[in-house]
Amino acid sequence: MPLKSIPEPTLLTILPAPLPAPSPVVELREARIDEFLQARSLSPNSKIAYRRDLNHFLRWITIGWAAVTPRQVAQFKAHLLRIDSDTKERVLKDSSVCRILGTLKNFYGWLLKSQYISLDPTIAIELPKLVEPEAQNLDDITVEQILHAATNSSLPERNITIVSVLLHGLRASEVVNLNLEDYDGQRLNIRQAKADSKGKVPLTVQTRSRLDRYLEWRERQGHSIENGSPIFISESNRNRGKRLSYDGIYKVVKEFEKATNTSIHPHQFRHTFATNMMVQGMNPYHVMTMTRHRSSASFRRYTKAADQAAAEAAFYQTIRQDSEAIDSHNPKSI
Numbered sequence: 001m002p003l004k005s006i007p008e009p010t011l012l013t014i015l016p017a018p019l020p021a022p023s024p025v026v027e028l029r030e031a032r033i034d035e036f037l038q039a040r041s042l043s044p045n046s047k048i049a050y051r052r053d054l055n056h057f058l059r060w061i062t063i064g065w066a067a068v069t070p071r072q073v074a075q076f077k078a079h080l081l082r083i084d085s086d087t088k089e090r091v092l093k094d095s096s097v098c099r100i101l102g103t104l105k106n107f108y109g110w111l112l113k114s115q116y117i118s119l120d121p122t123i124a125i126e127l128p129k130l131v132e133p134e135a136q137n138l139d140d141i142t143v144e145q146i147l148h149a150a151t152n153s154s155l156p157e158r159n160i161t162i163v164s165v166l167l168h169g170l171r172a173s174e175v176v177n178l179n180l181e182d183y184d185g186q187r188l189n190i191r192q193a194k195a196d197s198k199g200k201v202p203l204t205v206q207t208r209s210r211l212d213r214y215l216e217w218r219e220r221q222g223h224s225i226e227n228g229s230p231i232f233i234s235e236s237n238r239n240r241g242k243r244l245s246y247d248g249i250y251k252v253v254k255e256f257e258k259a260t261n262t263s264i265h266p267h268q269f270r271h272t273f274a275t276n277m278m279v280q281g282m283n284p285y286h287v288m289t290m291t292r293h294r295s296s297a298s299f300r301r302y303t304k305a306a307d308q309a310a311a312e313a314a315f316y317q318t319i320r321q322d323s324e325a326i327d328s329h330n331p332k333s334i
Contacts, residue, residue, distance in 0.1 A: 028064060028065075029058060029064060029065060032065055032111065032116065033051060033054055033107070035114075036050075036107055036110050036111075037050060037051065039110065039114075050103055050107075053099060053100045053103035053104070054103060054104065054107060056080070056100050057076060057100075057104055060076055060079060061076070065108075065111055065116065065117060066111075066116065066117045066118075068121045069121055070121045070122075070123075070124055070125075072121070073104070073121045073122050073125050074125065076104075077097070077101060077125060080092055080096075080097045080100060080101070081097060081128075094128040094129075094130055095130060097127075097128050098127045098128050098130055101122075101125060101127055101128075102127060104122055105122040105123075105125065105127075108120045108121065108122045108123075109122075132300060132301065132304070133301050134301060134304070135271045135274070135275045135301040135302050135304070135305055136265075136267070136268050136271045137268065137271040137272040137274075137275040137276070137305070138264070138268050138269070138271075138272045142260050142262060142264075143167070143272065145256070145259050145260045146163055146256045146259065146260060146264070147160060147163060148259065149255070149256045149258075149259035149260070150162075150163050150256065153252075153255065155235055157213060157214045157217040158214055158217075158232065158233075158235070159252055160210055161207075161210045161211050161213075161214040161232075162175065162232060162249060162252055163253075163269070164204075164206070164207040164210050164211070165178075165188070165203075165207065165211070166249075166253075166266060166269035166270070167207075167269050167272060167273055168188075168201050168203060168204075168207065168273055168290075169201065169269075169270050169273035169274060169290055169291045170188070170190065170201065170269075170270065171266075171267065171270060172246055172249045172250065172266035172267065173192075173246055174190050174192065175232065175249060176230070176232065176243060176244055176245060176246055176248070176249060177191070177192040177230075178190075178230065178231040178232065179191075179227065179228060179229060179230055179231065180215075180225065180226065180227055180228070180229050180230075180231055181227040181228070182231070183211065183231060185208065185212075186202060186203065186208065187200050187201055187202045187203060188200070188201045188203065190292065197292035197293070197294060198292070199289070199290075199292045201290060211231075215231075218233070223241055224241075230242075230243035230244065232244040232249075234248055236248075249266055250266060253265070253266045270291065271301075271302070273290075273291070274287055274291050274299075274302040275302050275305045275306075277290070277302075278302045278303055278305060278306035279305055279306050279309045281306075284299070284303060287299075287302065
């Protein structure tokens with residue numbers, strides 16, 4: 001009996017199961033967020049922050065924006081305020097909860113104005129009361145210790161100039177983004193800043209002198225001195241001649257902790273500038289202009305220090321006047 005020929009094997013292509021199409025509700029929720037962000041004049045970083053806040057709510061509930069009830073928003077607030085079962089501590093700080101709920105309230109306010117909803121379910125939700133933050137300014141002795149340490153550091157020309165510029169209220173991120181054309185010999189032009197808070201910052205004579213000497217020193221070292229070049233550059237073996245990064249400034253500042261025996265952060269120099277200007281009697285509006293603050297609420301921490309200084313001065317003046325009045329009537333009084 002003749003053998004039958006074995007047929008050639010046929011390879012079968014197994015395709016993965018198609019992914020389910022996105023729910024129309026999910027797509028619409030994301031689309032509304034996109035519209036909301038496009039309608040506001042926000043920096044790229046602010047848009048990311050707003051979307052991150054709203055995503056907390058998106059992950060928590062899956063229904064459409066118009067279907068959300070006030071009770072569900074209250075339950076979401078309780079969810080944000082929950083306590084971790086292991087650590088027995090709050091999962092989120094009050095400031096984070098306040099920010100997330102504030103973003104959600106702003107978003108629903110926009111939905112209502114845009115006539116996408118007829119009822120705002122967040123209107124009755126109260127934000128957590130936050131403790132007003134204190135200014136984390138450095139005292140005069142600590143500043144002197146830092147300046148002394150910078151003068152005696154491995155790169156004195158650069159490091160003392162960095163400290164001097166930070167003491168004019170600039171954020172560390174603004175300092176690293178400075179280019180040579182941003183310095184006109186008298187002031188710094190802040191072109192890249194948080195929340196688009198651009199502006200010009202005048203420099204003291206001493207800081208201008210330090211900055212001029214640093215740029216002269218850079219030129220002697222063979223570094224490029226032309227428009228487009230960063231003002232502050234790295235001198236490390238790996239990044240020599242490149243723009244100094246935020247981490248670079250952070251490391252420079254951290255080196256001064258040994259001299260001061262205290263923890264220091266670059267942002268404390270900004271707090272120090274604003275506090276000192278307020279205590280010395282500068283108009284709050286002008287200080288806000290110099291520091292490019294947009295919110296009077298966030299600026300309030302600096303006015304508190306000025307209020308305290310003024311109250312103490314008034315107290316001592318009152319005591320002195322009262323003492324003189326008492327002494328004039330009774331020389332034996334103490």
